[in-house]
Amino acid sequence: MAKSLINISVKAQKAGVFTTAGDLLAVGVFEDTPAKSLVKALDKKLGCRIEKLKKLGDFEAKPGSHCLLYADGKLDAKRLLLLGLGKRKKIMLDALRKAAALAATKAVDLKAKSLLLSLHTDVPGSVKLDWVQMGQTLAEAACFGAYRYDEYLTDKNHKRPANLKVVIVDSDTAVVKKLRKGVSVGVVTGQSQNYARTIANRPANVINPITLAAAAQKLAKSIPGLRCTVLDEKQLGAKKMGGILAVGQGSATPPRLIVLQYVPAGATKKTPAIGLVGKAVTFDSGGISLKPGAGMHDMKFDKSGGIAVLGAMKAIAQLKPKCRVYGLIPAAENMLSANSYRPGDIVTTYSGKTVEIQNTDAEGRMILCDAITYAEKLGCESIVDIATLTGACVVAIGQKRAALMSNDAKLIGRLEDASDKTGERVWHLPCDDEFVEEMKSKIADLKNIGGKWGGACTAAAFLSQFVDKAKWAHIDMAGVGVWGAGENDAPGSIGFGVRLLTAFAMNQR
Numbered sequence: 421m422a423k424s425l426i427n428i429s430v431k432a433q434k435a436g437v438f439t440t441a442g443d444l445l446a447v448g449v450f451e452d453t454p455a456k457s458l459v460k461a462l463d464k465k466l467g468c469r470i471e472k473l474k475k476l477g478d479f480e481a482k483p484g485s486h487c488l489l490y491a492d493g494k495l496d497a498k499r500l501l502l503l504g505l506g507k508r509k510k511i512m513l514d515a516l517r518k519a520a521a522l523a524a525t526k527a528v529d530l531k532a533k534s535l536l537l538s539l540h541t542d543v544p545g546s547v548k549l550d551w552v553q554m555g556q557t558l559a560e561a562a563c564f565g566a567y568r569y570d571e572y573l574t575d576k577n578h579k580r581p582a583n584l585k586v587v588i589v590d591s592d593t594a595v596v597k598k599l600r601k602g603v604s605v606g607v608v609t610g611q612s613q614n615y616a617r618t619i620a621n622r623p624a625n626v627i628n629p630i631t632l633a634a635a636a637q638k639l640a641k642s643i644p645g646l647r648c649t650v651l652d653e654k655q656l657g658a659k660k661m662g663g664i665l666a667v668g669q670g671s672a673t674p675p676r677l678i679v680l681q682y683v684p685a686g687a688t689k690k691t692p693a694i695g696l697v698g699k700a701v702t703f704d705s706g707g708i709s710l711k712p713g714a715g716m717h718d719m720k721f722d723k724s725g726g727i728a729v730l731g732a733m734k735a736i737a738q739l740k741p742k743c744r745v746y747g748l749i750p751a752a753e754n755m756l757s758a759n760s761y762r763p764g765d766i767v768t769t770y771s772g773k774t775v776e777i778q779n780t781d782a783e784g785r786m787i788l789c790d791a792i793t794y795a796e797k798l799g800c801e802s803i804v805d806i807a808t809l810t811g812a813c814v815v816a817i818g819q820k821r822a823a824l825m826s827n828d829a830k831l832i833g834r835l836e837d838a839s840d841k842t843g844e845r846v847w848h849l850p851c852d853d854e855f856v857e858e859m860k861s862k863i864a865d866l867k868n869i870g871g872k873w874g875g876a877c878t879a880a881a882f883l884s885q886f887v888d889k890a891k892w893a894h895i896d897m898a899g900v901g902v903w904g905a906g907e908n909d910a911p912g913s914i915g916f917g918v919r920l921l922t923a924f925a926m927n928q929r
């Protein structure tokens with residue numbers, strides 16, 4: 421039986437930074453520490469050790485740097501972690517996020533059971549970062565950094581505690597009140613993101629379309645206001661969802677369309693609905709157009725878009741935006757067998773449009789197109805799909821950002837806003853008519869691959885053909901969903917998209 425993962429809690433508390441007991445105290449340090457600041461007061465207590473470290477060049481407080489000290493009884497916390505925040509005037513939410521995540525990572529490494537966070541205290545008032553936003557960011561980041569995926573490690577002597585209590589400390593009642601407001605949101609998003617990471621990290625022999633649907637149903641049962649229905653292969657057949665069925669037909673586990681729904685209290689027929697659509701290919705072998713062996717195991721992460729939607733729906737149902745939100749997750753396993761769909765097949769999609777299959781490895785678009793049509797039929801006024809769709813996207817823009825394509829400038833703006841707030845970064849790419857031309861087939865309405873170049877753009881252009889009235893955006897997250905072993909203490913899924921989609925839904929009218 422898989423064991424439970426680390427249990428993380430976060431709160432803001434009115435308390436003195438130097439006089440609160442804890443296993444680890446993490447303090448944010450600027451390169452240019454002002455005379456009147458928490459860090460100066462701390463340094464005085466420590467006999468100017470921070471200043472000495474700076475002079476030696478051992479800790480210059482550059483962004484991303486850190487230094488662990490032992491306070492020798494001068495503080496009530498057992499250990500002190502200094503976290504570099506860079507230049508004071510340049511401070512942005514992102515630096516706080518990274519520092520808080522690092523603090524939580526180090527806390528878990530040190531087997532600390534409690535982490536006191538004081539990163540925000542010396543942020544200058546001239547910088548437009550409000551306490552509510554900071555509280556949210558710190559809480560999200562603490563959840564993020566403390567995460568470990570170890571449910572299948574049977575070694576009992578794990579290098580991590582069962583629980584981590586994170587406390588954001590501040591001595592000012594008014595500040596604590598605002599921080600708390602943000603923390604209450606940040607904990608929800610942070611926990612939802614970690615939930616998504618766990619489902620994404622689970623291998624394909626555990627998560628398949630059926631078990632993924634069961635997980636979605638279990639989630640919906642646990643949150644009032646979240647509903648879940650699942651279309652099985654018979655229902656998909658009755659609706660003629662040929663795209664999802666074609667991709668799923670080669671697998672021993674049949675495909676599913678998972679439909680999650682959040683309805684705000686007091687909603688009427690006029691309440692606008694948004695649709696979040698996520699690709700959940702629980703394993704992408706490439707099918708008959710088989711992928712090369714090297715790295716194929718990572719294709720268990722090809723469900724990450726769908727799981728981003730699942731995680732976002734978990735958060736959304738708790739944070740309760742004013743709009744209706746549908747979470748649509750087409751789930752299939754792309755396998756090879758006597759039943760697999762083949763190159764050359766012509767598939768009739770749910771929209772009625774026909775697609776000539778030229779490569780069975782371009783399967784994501786085949787399941788997404790049916791789900792997009794479904795979102796249209798539900799009356800969603802905007803639709804955002806998210807998918808690990810193309811290797812070409814990673815070639816084009818690398819692993820730091822997801823690509824964003826859309827048919828609506830305002831929608832791009834809204835998603836870019838959400839991206840700025842959440843630190844889940846996107847970069848706008850084109851997908852206009854020139855790319856659509858490449859996706860036309862001579863024997864069907866469309867084909868499922870384009871030419872040699874611009875594969876991320878042609879894939880998006882293909883999807884655009886299934887959008888009717890809605891404003892639509894597509895996020896290709898092929899490059900950003902996963903951290904490799906060695907780069908970080910928590911290799912595996914980073915739950916990309918949960919914060920972005922949640923912030924996007926919360927900003928709707």
Ligand code: BES
Nearest residue numbers: 779781782783808809810811812869898
């Ligand atoms: N799941 C892959 C895309 C992918 C590649 C995600 C690398 C994450 C990392 C997708 O289904 C795929 O195989 N796409 C093909 C499309 C091609 C056949 C047009 C690709 O990118 O090679």
Ligand code: ZN
Nearest residue numbers: 704781782783
């Ligand atoms: Zn593929």
Ligand code: ZN
Nearest residue numbers: 701704722784
């Ligand atoms: Zn795929």
